[in-house]
Amino acid sequence: AQSVAQPEDQVNVAEGNPLTVKCTYSVSGNPYLFWYVQYPNRGLQFLLKYITGDNLVKGSYGFEAEFNKSQTSFHLKKPSALVSDSALYFCAVRGYGSGNTGKLIFGQGTTLQVKP
Amino acid sequence: EAGVTQSPTHLIKTRGQQVTLRCSPISGHTSVYWYQQALGLGLQFLLWYDEGEERNRGNFPPRFSGRQFPNYSSELNVNALELEDSALYLCASSLRGGQINQPQHFGDGTRLSIL
Numbered sequence: 473a474q475s476v477a478q479p480e481d482q483v484n485v486a487e488g489n490p491l492t493v494k495c496t497y498s499v500s501g502n503p504y505l506f507w508y509v510q511y512p513n514r515g516l517q518f519l520l521k522y523i524t525g526d527n528l529v530k531g532s533y534g535f536e537a538e539f540n541k542s543q544t545s546f547h548l549k550k551p552s553a554l555v556s557d558s559a560l561y562f563c564a565v566r567g568y569g570s571g572n573t574g575k576l577i578f579g580q581g582t583t584l585q586v587k588p
Numbered sequence: 589e590a591g592v593t594q595s596p597t598h599l600i601k602t603r604g605q606q607v608t609l610r611c612s613p614i615s616g617h618t619s620v621y622w623y624q625q626a627l628g629l630g631l632q633f634l635l636w637y638d639e640g641e642e643r644n645r646g647n648f649p650p651r652f653s654g655r656q657f658p659n660y661s662s663e664l665n666v667n668a669l670e671l672e673d674s675a676l677y678l679c680a681s682s683l684r685g686g687q688i689n690q691p692q693h694f695g696d697g698t699r700l701s702i703l
Contacts, residue, residue: 518691518694
């Protein structure tokens with residue numbers, strides 16, 4: 473069965489510093505990985521995805537993610553954090569069993585707090 | 589391009605009542621997904637519709653049901669509401685066939701409170 477873990481409930485960084493939000497996954501077969509961000513009282517906003525190819529994936533708003541197959545990780549990164557990046561971040565893997573199940577399996581979410 | 593739209597934004601119901609939530613996908617998207625985001629339980633997959641057919645459902649009781657219309661909009665129905673149904677219900681859409689490499693794009697959700 474596929475699963476995703478986000479080991480940190482909260483990450484605190486100072487504005488201008490680099491940030492990392494961690495995600496590890498467990499899948500049988502090729503992983504299809506996604507990062508989403510959720511601002512208060514809003515839905516999820518797609519940031520980036522890894523399907524295949526380069527291990528460094530670039531996404532929206534200056535975010536990028538590094539896929540590491542040997543460590544089964546897909547960490548979200550940004551070189552310089554902004555206060556406006558403060559939000560709840562979700563890592564997700566696309567579930568598939570005998571076929572396409574349609575569902576995204578989400579981690580429990582990590583709250584990012586960027587302080588001025 | 590308009591995003592996924594959901595209505596209503598908020599709903600307050602009492603135990604035992606029934607509720608219908610609505611979702612309009614992004615233009616050109618034929619797959620619609622429903623998720624429940626309940627406090628302490630995270631994001632849970634409810635249903636997937638594509639081309640008017642239910643393709644998959646998550647581990648929820650049968651009182652959670654839905655449908656997809658010919659214009660690809662969708663409804664989620666919840667019967668016999670229980671207190672634990674209080675949650676944010678999120679709708680998402682993606683391109684035809686729910687292709688595995690395509691992201692799902694989410695609406696802002698319907699906040700359902702059960703009293």
